[in-house]
Amino acid sequence: MKGTVNKTSVTKYMTMFSRCTIAAIATLVGSAATAEYGLNMTEGVTDISKQVYGLHMMVLGICIIASIVVYGVIVYSLVKHRKSKGAVAAQFHESTTVEILWTAVPLIVLVLMAIPATKTLIAMEDSRNSEMTVKITGYQWKWHYDYQGEGVDFFSTLSTPAAQIYNREEKGEHYLLEVDKPLVIPVDTKVRFVLTAADVIHSWWVPDLGWKKDAIPGMVNDSWTEIIDGPGIYRGQCAELCGRDHGFMPIVVRALSKEDYKAWLEEQKNSI
Amino acid sequence: MATVDTADHHDNHGHDDHHGPEPGIMRWFKTTNHKDLGTLYLIFGLTMFFIGGAMAMIIRLELFQPGIQFVDPYFFNQMTTMHAIVMIFGGVMPAFTGLANWMIPMMIGASDMALPRINNWGFWLLPAAFLLFLSTLFMSGGGPAGGWTLYPPLVLQTGDAFPFVIFSIHMMGISSILGAINVIATVINLRAPGMTLMRMPIFVWTWLITAFLLLLAMPVLAGAVTMLLTDRFFDTTFFSAAGGGDPVMFQHIFWFFGHPEVYIIILPAFGIVSQIIPTFSRKPLFGYASMVYATASIAFLSAIVWAHHMFTVGMPLAGELYFMFATVMIAVPTGVKVFNWTATMWRGSITFEAPMLWSIAFVILFTCGGFSGLMLGIGPADFQYHDTYFVVAHFHYVLVTGAVFSLMAAGYYWMPKWTGHMYNEKIAKAHFWISTISVNVLFFPQHFLGLAGMPRRIPDYNPQFAEFNMISSIGGFVFGISQLLFVWCLIKCIRGGDKATSQVWEGAQGLEWELDSPPAYHTFETPPSEELIIKHAPTAH
């Protein structure tokens, strides 16, 4: 975990669970494998994505604890109460007390789980005070980015050569996750997106930003992000089946420092 | 034991259709007998299971390594689409209807289903529907490739196959509706005197509730696909923004069908497992009444949570909160069921014949699918999980290790009753262990793939996903091939084997175990006595 993040109370509350669960998974699978193959959801580079990660780890932790209890009882039963060990069947088939108990306890756990989830959901929908807007349009099969009010717009298409896809060349590191012109946005800036599509429904997803949103023809959706972990390149893919080349319309976000972004934008304006 | 149905052999009713089955192949086309139709449904379901499975093998073959090796991406999309429809509407649902046909009359002491001719029609619609559906693969433009959810506008890009796909879905829907009406009429009207609702086996209860869900959901699907058809051919604009419609509305209508559909597939599975676990624990089902209420509440909740499949379409905050809360609430009655099965096994006297093994695996692995379902229900986290392999892993845990495993359990549980022979326990156990291990090798890594960022329905992927895809594919091939063991075991069992008693399993409860193995062609022409019903009632211990 990166220490520079200003954690909200929600994330703090969830970190405890996260640590336990990471430890559990690491022991299960071996920490080397965890690092190498990407077993878990990314923490991402925004406050929202970190909250989502925390929620994910919290629920995963609750599920693991619950499954240890349930599976433990089942396995105990299977070992101890088998006929070959001479077990004689009891004949009880009702107990109002335990039935109330195992209805009420999960209910309480669910309510406790829903509280941080609600907080995160409210934070996700709060697009106040955004500093710039980018319109994203999905096409079969490429993305179009339009910097609202700046006069800068371009298509972003897969740049992996066909030779790699059809196995005539060795595949590169960013095979199928590379484009000719990435979306460039500044860091530490609240960027609002409006999404729509030209033909069929697409879905714009960069895991490091913590969300995906459908791009639907005939209407606009909105969402926002604020990258707080510094400049970098973040990759994603179209997530809603959109026809033959659905698997071949990646998304690349290049996050620049505010100054570099300004310089980039000027360059774009001048090159038109 | 087999005293009840001996009366049937004396033809003293004056009806001319009370003899054995008609000789020759025409028996199967003309039959109105619930046992014959049950067999037909089960064989049809098994056939479709292998056809849909072959499609899954093509999918896993293409995903074995990164790069495009075997099939065109568009054909890949046809495979994912058709695999789903074939498995759901052709494999699992007909198999459950087959079990309903075979078992419900025998369980409630009825002589047949209430509407035998409609029963015949309902079945024979299915082969016609699926011949038509599968033939679309050879039409110009190929078969449907827009996903089984048929979202417009993508689905409207389907080639010549489009109207045929819609028509075949209509036929599948009519078949399901007829089956559901038949189950309801049978359970409501044909129960033997003394067979009160709360004396019915839990399998009958779950199927009754399923049948009502079918009547609720299938006509809505029929309406939705009809709207697609008129949008494409008759200039309506239900789902086209250009004409004042809304493509998102299709998703709402579809999932109003689609979510109950999920429970249509799992409720009978709950029923089966609730029959089998008490048998091999030699102990009555824990909390029979709460099982019935839990089933009913799951069915009710299933009709009001549909939009959790569409958190990412952009709903107002209030909508997202409502659907999140309602969705996670389903964990409560589902939890009650799992706890009840666990309590049934607790302090039992357990043996591990094949049906019990499949049922235990069901409880454990279905619960795993339930947990990932709970995770998916958390709205903000779903913004990450949605449309990834995490979802694929989730619904295969509930549908394969849930519904399909329950069908395997049911197959082995009642096979001695149907054929009159004990199946080969060694083959059955080999089938179980190979399947259970390989199915986890197949689907468990898909959780990791999804979390690491692999979207579903893609034919090719970044090499970072290569290892888990290869492991998953190997598990898939082993799981696919190991299902042939079931066919081998089934054929062996039909041909011969140790003679099965009428009781078959030591701890089995239920009227079907009073009948011969195999039962006579017509059973319970004379309803069973009330004492017998009470003796077998789930609550009478």
Add this chain to the structure above:
Amino acid sequence: MSESKLASQEHKGGSEQAKKNAPLVAKLLIGVVLMFGFGYALVPLYDILCDITGLGGKAGNNTQISEQEIDSKAIDYSRTVTVEFVANNYMQGRWRFEPGEYKVEVHPGEFTETHFVAENLLKTEQSVRPSYNLAPAESSLYFQKIQCFCFTEQEFEGNEVKRMPVIFRIKPDLPKHISTITLAYQLNHLDK
């Protein structure tokens, strides 16, 4: 009901069962027909739901408000809301379609006029039906239009350029968590 007739034929000899089956099956079939109808009823119900919840960002779509209906004194000068304009056009060679301005700052309650520009790039006559929606969807509950070119089908002569005005107002009770609204118009081609 031909089906119920069928059902009654199932048991020859007029058994008790058949008499019980027919009405039950008839009821169930009526249920099926009603549910099929319900599928279609979901279409208007969905529009009502959209109007109530703002789902889809098109609440009050195509309803024109007259100026008299509005209390124009209720302007909240303490708040400023940014309204951005988006023009969606997927018939690139046939139409040019742009907002007249990229965004405006408005106070909730006041009337604002803006316009979009559409140009028919073909030499022949074309007509379009504009549609619009708002993002975030919730904001559509607080958005009122006094004049809008989306109310009518727009006919264009060959190469005609039209300046199409929109007069709108944000209701003063707009929730605090919304400070930016996107008003997006789509041009939908009408095939004749």
